[in-house]
Amino acid sequence: MRKPLVILIIVLVAVIVLALWSRGVNIPSTIPAPSTVPEITGEKPSSPAMKSPAVKKATTAYTQTRVLEKGRYVSLVNLTNTGFMPKVVEINRGETVRFVNKSGSAMRIASGEFEGTPLYVGLNQEKSVGQNGVYELVFTESGVWTYHNLSNPNGIGVVYVK
Numbered sequence: 001m002r003k004p005l006v007i008l009i010i011v012l013v014a015v016i017v018l019a020l021w022s023r024g025v026n027i028p029s030t031i032p033a034p035s036t037v038p039e040i041t042g043e044k045p046s047s048p049a050m051k052s053p054a055v056k057k058a059t060t061a062y063t064q065t066r067v068l069e070k071g072r073y074v075s076l077v078n079l080t081n082t083g084f085m086p087k088v089v090e091i092n093r094g095e096t097v098r099f100v101n102k103s104g105s106a107m108r109i110a111s112g113e114f115e116g117t118p119l120y121v122g123l124n125q126e127k128s129v130g131q132n133g134v135y136e137l138v139f140t141e142s143g144v145w146t147y148h149n150l151s152n153p154n155g156i157g158v159v160y161v162k
Contacts (some may be wrong), residue, residue, distance in 0.1 A: 064089055068078050074136075078102045083155035090160045093142050097123075099135045099161055106151040113146070114156065120145040123159075 052085045064086050065076040075089045081103045089097055101107035107130075111123035120143070125135045128151055139145070139161045148156045 016035050019046060066091075072096060074098050076100060077157060079107045079149060079155065080107075084149075084157035087156075088160065090162065091139060094138065094149050095161075096136055099137075101129055101131055101133045104131060106130060107133060107135070108150040109147055110150050111145060112148045112156065117144055117146045120147075120159075122146055125150075127156045 023113065051141045067076065068073050073091070075091050075098070075130065077099050078085045078088055079099060079101050085142070092144065099107065099109050106128040107125075108128040109125040111118055111120040120141065121142075122130055123137055125147060129135065141157060145157065145159045145161065146156060148154075
């Protein structure tokens, strides 16, 4: 159980570093001590140190919304003007991910090969949708799948299918 989560975290960090590097952002050479890095649980920060805007933004990026519709689970991913929220979704095989365009620009979701992750063949939206447009996909294969918005490839996300 821990090994797939560790792999997912490593892939996500690599994807984020790649995205920042491609934008020309300088990445600091020091990493905060583990005691200052919040555990990503989807719960609200409890200590005063954990209530900073950066921590709130980080926990929002990983808080997943999962709803039961007609006996099936659907996980929601919103595309905002700042990227995908949440950035990582964890689902079981056979569950649906619904991508909702809450941004001011077009959305067209496609699988992406980042740091050796394979392409997910079915993850390829045929047409762009505008604001409040929706794209849904049932994930039938287990694995770690990365995706991006073809209309703005800077935003990336990860679907971890158990």
